[in-house]
Amino acid sequence: MDMIEIDGQAGGGQLLRSALSLSLCTGIGFSMQRIRAQRSRPGLMRQHLTAVLAAAEIGRAYVDGAQLGAMSLRFEPGTVTAGEYRFATGTAGSTTLVLQTLLPALWRCATPSRLLLEGGTHNPMAPSADFIADTYLPSLRKLGVQASLRLQRHGFYPAGGGVLHADVAPSQLRSIVLNERGERVGVEGVALLSALAAGIGRRELAVLGERLGLGEDALKLEPVRAPVGPGNAVLVRVRHDAHEETFAGYGERGMLAERVAENVAAQAAAYLDSTAYASEHLADQLLLPMALAGGGEFTTTTISEHLSSNARLIEKFLPVEIDWQPLAPQLWRVSVSS
Structure with a gap:
């Protein structure tokens, strides 16, 4: 089997999740060393481990190193199989990150799949369930992806206990341009x-x-309703004719409520000051589906480290080139070409 060697030192969990998705889609195995080496808690945490085990289950893969705290991992994919699956991250490990790992492989299957995901739905350092449902999946639908998400129960850090249901149908992706978001419709907090x-x-x-x-x-x-434990999230939804962005912040012990809201308001204000289609967080998440579609283009507010490291990883698996150019302050064009 073809194998790709990956140094996970510079990237976070996203490099691992992207590698898992791409491995399942291409049939190319990978070996990753120094996983999350520069993080305060390096190695595989629970949500990363759940993503690895979930990818291995749907892809009938051989895995070596799938344990908490592991700094290296070998993943050899088999045949991706559609079906009904249940995955639990335990505590508040992110369900949405596990979902994003599995989606690309499942939408390429010939039959539909249904996922039941248990754990965190609203926690720091991960997309909220609202972002996935209102921002991420609607953008993917423009590329041809047929998938939906339903939130059954909220799961906040640190208690978790959330439940998500996802449905994924066979999808044919197309190359598109997402440069315009249209006129502003409204903002909601x-x-x-x-x-x-x-x-x-x-x-x-x-x-x-x-x-x-x-x-x-x-x-x-x-x-x-029916709270599992204490938790607080602040959401700002910015709606334009052609796109909706969802920004989130989370209350923490010892942090003033005003500070939580200030941080979220600042994110939304920066986006509103730009004319870009995609926020910083959505931008790096659009790269992989566009690369699988064979090409595409979008505008974003900034080029983050996540985006650049994800781009270079994608180019290891797929015959695409990913580039970006500044157009104006807080406005970049990102292009994916085959």
């Missing part, structure tokens, strides 16, 4: 609260209203 006082959310919404110029009708306080 939401404070999610799980087993916490409503006053926390009201303080967060007051900051969003002031920073983003939102009236009361655009601010929503949403208590989480």
Whole structure:
């Protein structure tokens, strides 16, 4: 079997997840060394391990090194098989990152798949379930991906306990251009609260209203039903004619509610100041599906380290070239060509 050697020192868990997705799609195995070596807690954490084991299960793969804390991993894919699967990350490990790892392989199957994912749905350092449902999947649908997500139960850090349901249908991807987001339709702020006082959310919404110029009708306080544990997320949804971006921040012990909201408002404001289609976080997540489609183009606000490292990894697996050029302040064009 063809094998690719990957140094995981400079990248985080995204390099591993992208390598797993690409390996399943191409049939090329890989060996990764020094996984997350520069992180404060290096090696495989629970959500990374769940992604590895899930990829191995749907792809009938041989894996060596799949254990917590492992700094090296060997992955040899077999045949990807559609079906019904259940994967649990344990505690608040991200369910959305596991989903993003599996999606590309499953949409290439000839029959549909259904996933039940248990763990964290809203936690730091991972896309929220709202971002996946409202921003990521709608963008993928423009490329031809047929997939949907339903949130059954919220899972906040550190308790977890969330439940997601995903359906993936056979899909034929096409090369597209995502450079324009259209006219602004509206901006909405939401404070999610799980087993916490409503006053926390009201303080967060007051900051969003002031920073983003939102009236009361655009601010929503949403208590989480049947809370598993305490948790808080602040969401800002920015809607344009052709695209919606979702920004999220999370309450932490010792962090003022106002600071949480300020951070999210700053992310949304930076995006609104640009004319780009994709936010920083969506940009690096569009690269892999566009590369699998054989090409494409989009604009984004900035070129992050995640995007550049992900681009170089994709080029190891697929016969594509990924490039980017500045067009204006806070505006870059990213192109994928075969």
